[in-house]
Amino acid sequence: MQKQFFKYTTQSVAAMIGFSIYILADTFFISVQSGADGLAVLNLILPVYGLVYAIGSMIGIGSATRYSIDRSRQQNTDFYFTQSVFWALLCSVPFIFTGIFFPGKFLAILGADQGLILLGKSYLRIMLIASPLFMVNYTFTAFARNDHAPSRAMTGAIAGSLFNILFDYIFMFPMGLGLAGAALATAVSPAITMTVCSTHFLGKRNGVAFKWKSPSLRHLVSCCQLGISAFVGEISSAITTIIFNMLILGIAGNVGVAAYGVIANLSLVAMSIFNGLAQGAQPLISQNYGKGSQKNVKKLLKWSLLSCLVLELVIVFISFGFTDVLIGIFNSENNLQLLNYAHTGLRIYFLGFLFAGINIMLVAYFSATDSPIPAITGSLMRGIIAIALSAVILSKLLGLNGVWGSFLSSEVITIIVILLLAKLVPFSSAKNNCPNR
Numbered sequence: 001m002q003k004q005f006f007k008y009t010t011q012s013v014a015a016m017i018g019f020s021i022y023i024l025a026d027t028f029f030i031s032v033q034s035g036a037d038g039l040a041v042l043n044l045i046l047p048v049y050g051l052v053y054a055i056g057s058m059i060g061i062g063s064a065t066r067y068s069i070d071r072s073r074q075q076n077t078d079f080y081f082t083q084s085v086f087w088a089l090l091c092s093v094p095f096i097f098t099g100i101f102f103p104g105k106f107l108a109i110l111g112a113d114q115g116l117i118l119l120g121k122s123y124l125r126i127m128l129i130a131s132p133l134f135m136v137n138y139t140f141t142a143f144a145r146n147d148h149a150p151s152r153a154m155t156g157a158i159a160g161s162l163f164n165i166l167f168d169y170i171f172m173f174p175m176g177l178g179l180a181g182a183a184l185a186t187a188v189s190p191a192i193t194m195t196v197c198s199t200h201f202l203g204k205r206n207g208v209a210f211k212w213k214s215p216s217l218r219h220l221v222s223c224c225q226l227g228i229s230a231f232v233g234e235i236s237s238a239i240t241t242i243i244f245n246m247l248i249l250g251i252a253g254n255v256g257v258a259a260y261g262v263i264a265n266l267s268l269v270a271m272s273i274f275n276g277l278a279q280g281a282q283p284l285i286s287q288n289y290g291k292g293s294q295k296n297v298k299k300l301l302k303w304s305l306l307s308c309l310v311l312e313l314v315i316v317f318i319s320f321g322f323t324d325v326l327i328g329i330f331n332s333e334n335n336l337q338l339l340n341y342a343h344t345g346l347r348i349y350f351l352g353f354l355f356a357g358i359n360i361m362l363v364a365y366f367s368a369t370d371s372p373i374p375a376i377t378g379s380l381m382r383g384i385i386a387i388a389l390s391a392v393i394l395s396k397l398l399g400l401n402g403v404w405g406s407f408l409s410s411e412v413i414t415i416i417v418i419l420l421l422a423k424l425v426p427f428s429s430a431k432n433n434c435p436n437r
Contacts, residue, residue, distance in 0.1 A: 044120070
């Protein structure tokens, strides 16, 4: 089982890193093409990414988790995939409508001035219209992982990322499409990923059925309960970005927001590593939980937490050892003020990763073992409540450094809350909740 654990988690981490790298490619090309203003626009739009990904992940990962547990219990799961796709498509409709009719007004709500609206309007329009692809993509990759095909999900994610990076350059520079070109490349990339995953679903080893059943809100809620941690994990970046943007605009203006854009995009890579680890461990934890194997569930949790701890230390070491090198990748104008803001900010902000990985893993564990209350509570603490309160309070006390330090503060608060919850819902929750064989 240990070999299987490292196979699933390694491939899932690789897939998530591939996913985050294309966001970095967007950031790099946009910084070259549009400088600090381009970075500011991208950072203002990041919350939209977060909301779209959050809804898609809640439905897709939640449905796949429920599928894995119920299939292990030999229940009927023939309609889970089609229900997940249906609800994801339905939830994308408001985003499509906004993208067609109100992209400029939406950017203004996010804090963009007239110049930034003109620069980013076409980018946002394309991203919103493509929201069905981003949302449904989570269903394809999550079901592939839960159907014993993590390598196919990884290959799909990497193929989509490579396509995005290549066509980012082609659309933006040789074809001269600017930010709209970056959006087009990003919009098509999930279609590449889903195409690769479909080769598993159409193959002989596929165990996922595609039967249609009338949409059920009760089934959706049942799945979303297990996907709420994934939802908050994604939406937290959106909420954090909105709050940080508003606070930083008041303290350091557009250059401060651009500096945060660099930090936020680098943090996406670090966050993707832990999300990948959690998503890789989830199918195995859910399958063993569904079978009632308490011993294996505990082993998987132990290996997951140890892996998180090692990765946390590596990420913090890199952020301190290569601070200016990392910032310089996105500072094409050699803006000294941006460098100064981002140098201090990156080091303070990344201290939060000493706790973030373990928090993400514990929340995912509770979801995988059908314990939604601690999963939801932990997710809400780290994703919304603790980060919002920390950012507002610390920015009043410490200014810009307080904003950077709020991520660390929120993760410390969250791990304390999760450890307190552990006394009520022990980490051996499989012992109390797993069905008998």
